Amino acid sequence: MSSQTSSFLLVLLPLFWTVMSWFSGPKNTFTSRLHIERVAIWGSLIMLAVSLLVGFIDTAPAALNTMLVTLSPLKSVVILTVVAIGAILMRFSRNYFVGEACYPRFLKWMQLTLASVVITILANHLVVFWFGWLAVSLSLHNLLLLYPDRPRAVVAAQKKFLLARTSELFMGAAFTLLYLAFDTLYINQILSVLEQAAPLSINALTAAQTQYTTGAACCIAVAALIKCAQLPAHGWLINIVEAPTPVSALLHAGVINLGGYLLLAFAPLIAMYSPAQWILGIGAGLSVFFSALAMTTRVTVKVRLAWSTSSQMGLMLVECALGLYSLALIHLVAHSFYKAYAFLNSGSAVYEALEYDISAPRTPQFADWLNALFVTALIVLASFTFSDYSGPISPWLLVTLAFTAYIATRTANSDQTQLYILVGVSIVLISIYSAAKDAVSRYLLPNFPEPVAMLSLIDIWVMALISTLFILHIAMQTYGKKRYVQKFKQLLFAGLYLDEWFTKITLKISPITLRKELTNNNNAASITHIGSK
Incomplete structure (x- = not known):
């Protein structure tokens, strides 16, 4: 793929969205007549298809060292996801905002947000990357204030505004340290030096470079934690459900994933320094732990999805801390489409909840959990044995416990035949997971750093968190009426009271x-x- 040709064509995409946003403004009288959203949808899809096709066909060498924007397989996948999600949301919003005076303003800032995201992804220059990151936050802030008369939405937007400025300060500090270390603002030049130094360990760098890059890696890790709404900086994400559904879907399915993309973009830097990995492992790991438990106590659909997003983003950051970058990319794409669907389909949740209550499901017993664990462990053990995997064990433990919960919950209310079906589904899904991970590692991220060693300290830490979370989940279901469990659920329902002090x-x-x-x-x-x- 030619980075030069495709990057130039893809730069036209955010320019196109910027021009269209001017026509979509509230002062423009031609918005409804010209169907601006249709032009924006089809225009963006056509431009994306043409640029990727030209990049695939044109194999001419490109002078990458002095380009402000570049294209790579990683960037292509992320941009494809962004454009697809944007097109879906703009199409959905056409009916959602029928009769709403704020629709032109939504369309304007929606397109500016998407344009800023694409510029950030394409950026090969630290200054361009930082300003693109800033533009995403400012554009999204205007979307969050579409209904300024909603107090919770305004408070959430203000908290988001302050946290966004904090993450930008950390990122600005990281980029300044990288410039001092390598005397260049071009990202590909910095990563090239780091990739050459990685096989020789950090001793290949000078003492000053080591100090600067260690600080930069830690600052990037903190910026990613803040961007991905990890505890205790999570409250704005929970409150932002007051915003319109398309805005919530854009935030949860697209913008919040930039924290994960930041770590993927600077993977060689993060992989070199264990302090940055531990910042991610501890901060994101604890966020996964408490967010997943808090989600089980919520009854409102959007609030449950918000807690789920905080937990899922934490899991993606943990994957980056473990060096599982191919898994993190798969997680990023899958989470984007799932969350877009979940928010846009949230109106059907009432009927689904009624059906669930009418069916009077039985809580899985200890025998159900033990049977499901035995069956799932056999499947995962067979997959692990026949693979040449040599990375951390925690992802396999997570897969085992996740499918154990899936099978135990489903078989508790069905006969033995259903168990065979669920086992077959589990085998298919695990096979797809393994194949997708291998394909991404081989074709999209071939030169990325290797994952951390099996049973390293950070791997053991993640396994301990996952195991404790699984045990607490079973205990909360089995002994849900006990007084101490009720007290614990109240604490989780309040989000451990972490958001109150920040508010x-x-x-x-x-x-x-x-x-x-x-x-x-x-x-x-x-x-x-x-x-x-």
Whole structure:
């Protein structure tokens, strides 16, 4: 694939969205007549297809060292995901916002957000990458304030605004340290030096370079944790469900994945330094642990999905900490499409919940869990034995426990025939997982760093978290009516009270003013001040 030709063509994509956003603005009178959203959808899909096709056909060598934007297999997959999700959301929003005065404004900022995401992904320059990251956050902030009369949405947007500035400071510090270490702002040049130094260990770098790059790796890890809404910086993600469904879907299915992409883009740097890996492993690991438990206590569909996003993003960061970059890329793409579907289909959740209650499902007993664990362990052990895998054990443990829960829950309310079907489904899914991981490693990420060693300290830490989470999940289901379990569930329902202190800090730093229209004879407007006391 020619980076030069395809990158130039793909730069036209964000420019196209930027131009279309001008026509989509609220002051434009031609929006409804010209069906701007249809032009934006089909135009973006056609431009993406042409640029990728030209890049695949054109094999001319490209001078990459001085290009502000470049294209790689990794970037192609992520951009393809972004464009597909954007097209789906714009099509969905056409019916969702029927009769809403804010629709032109939504369409404008939606396209500017997508344009900023594509620029960030294509960036081969630290300054371009940073400004693209900043533009994504500012564009999304306007989407979160589509309904400024919703107090929870405004507070969540303000918390997101402050955290976004914090992540940008950490990223700016990391990029400054990288420039001081390598005297270049081009990302591919920096990664090239790191890739050459990796086989010789960090001793191939000077003492100053080692200090600078260690600090840069840690700053990037912290920026990714903040961007992916990991505990305790998660509250805005939970509250943001007050925003319209297409905005929530864009955030959960697309924008929040940039934290994972940041780690993939700088994988050689993260892989060289264990402090950065431990920052990710501890921060994201604990977030996975508590977010997954808190999700089980929620009854609102969107709030459950928000907690799920925090947990899933944490799992993706843990995969990067373990050096499982191919698995992280698969996770990024799969999570994007799943979350887009889940949010856009959230209206059907009421009927699904009613069907579930009517069926009166039986809680799995100890025998069900033991039987499912035995069957799943045999399947995973066979897959592990016949593969040439030599990386960490924790992903295989996670797969084992996940399918154990899947089989135990389904077989608790069915006969023996259903067990055979579920075993077959498990074998097919595990085979697809293994094949997809091998394909991504071989064709999309062939030169990425190797994963951490089997049973390394960070691998043992992740296995301990996964095992404890599984045991607590069973205990909460089996002994759900016990007093101490009820107390624990109350604590989880409150999110461990971690968000309360950050909300107070946010309102102290920046009191929020809401405009609330009153329905009296004079239609007067009152100003409600939040956090003024």
